[in-house]
Amino acid sequence: MNQCDDSFALVDALLADRTNLLEHRPTLCMEVGCGSGYVITSLALMLGQEAYGAYYIATDINPHAVRVTSETLQAHGVYADLITTEIASGLEKRLEGLVDVMVVNPPYVPTPEDEVGREGIASAWAGGENGRSVIDKILPIADKLMSDRGWLYMVTLTANNPSEICLQMREKGYASRIVVQRSTEEESLHVIKFWRDFDSQPVGNEMGTVNKIVPAGVIESLLSQVPGLSFWRYGNSNSR
Template sequence: MRFISLPGVYAPQDDTALLAGALHEEPLRAGTQVLDVATGTGALALAAARRGADVTAVDISRRAVLTARLNARLARLPVRVLRGNLLAPVAGRAFDLILTNPPYVPAPDAALPRRGAARAWDAGHDGRLVLDRICRDAPPLLRPGGVLLIVHSVLSDEENTLRQLRAAGLDATVTERRYVAFGPVLRSRQRWLHARGLLETDQNKEELVVIRARRNR
């Protein structure tokens, strides 16, 4: 389906599609408790709601929250959209499935942007300012047998994500991989990324991965 995307809100792209494919493989049923973190337009939240799941979506951006609510209304799907910083709005709750397409692009600025569209992708020098928080805070919110799905670039160190999730007691593996052409952001940072040793000289594609982490019963 088509989605409204207000200015400054991350529109569904290759990483969204890759995570949507992984979501499709999960055995959702009516009443499954799903959390979509950094929801953006709400595309993934709506995909889960369309299958009968009870979906909560969170984003720090006011425009993203408004966008997700509009898209849910247009689709006539019941999605609860909350504004807040990552998992803070759902502290104390438990979920069968948590999915997230967080900011993960390495950036020259060491801090997270406080405003603007770059909040949807910039994540510090190593691209892990948000990923590390999710790896720390998401596992305690999973019910026994619950699953966490994360999509990010290999530029942000997939092994670090796997290591942290396994240390938290989850069974974590890479389940999807896809190479995609650089978009405008990475093209503008090729020299900087090469200088940091993250890119080959003539590299013009990045590898995306989906990591699936399951909490054992």
């Protein structure tokens, strides 16, 4: 599988779900592991002015990836706050229950465990045994950060056992569906969408409880208080 194919598939999944995303009216969108910035930039562009007031944030453990993402955002005239950190380390308490849309293209390639998290480009794909080492760290963090109406879009391979991932999320109260599936001779790639399933609970809104509102300036204020993190702002704030 070409390393670009997964990013293209994730963006195609977001495009396929664009009408739903616009109706969803997300307040806070987040990408974990932004890499080149292609996905978070594409999300900001496809929602555009129709999702006025949406706030974008992206993280990556690799400072070089954060710099490249900044350039991608600037080149397309869109805005996001970028943070150099592992997954969402240092942000969990401040962003708990606030993320309406999370996109993740994790390191998913099965590799020896000692390759996971190494410096350099290998960290972008090394996923450890069954390619699940990083995925299994991300899922509980996503559960904590996402709002009651939060949607998670995640790339997986067949080798990651996506059915087991869906079952694991089901136990946390999430429904799921495959938005995009791509196959090559070697592997099959899936983009799975997860959302909290309130069907069995008596709620007045099909999306669950009313989303927490993030007032203007609150995220910036919170992030500026996070010690030890590189907090960079890029893009044209007027284009939000």
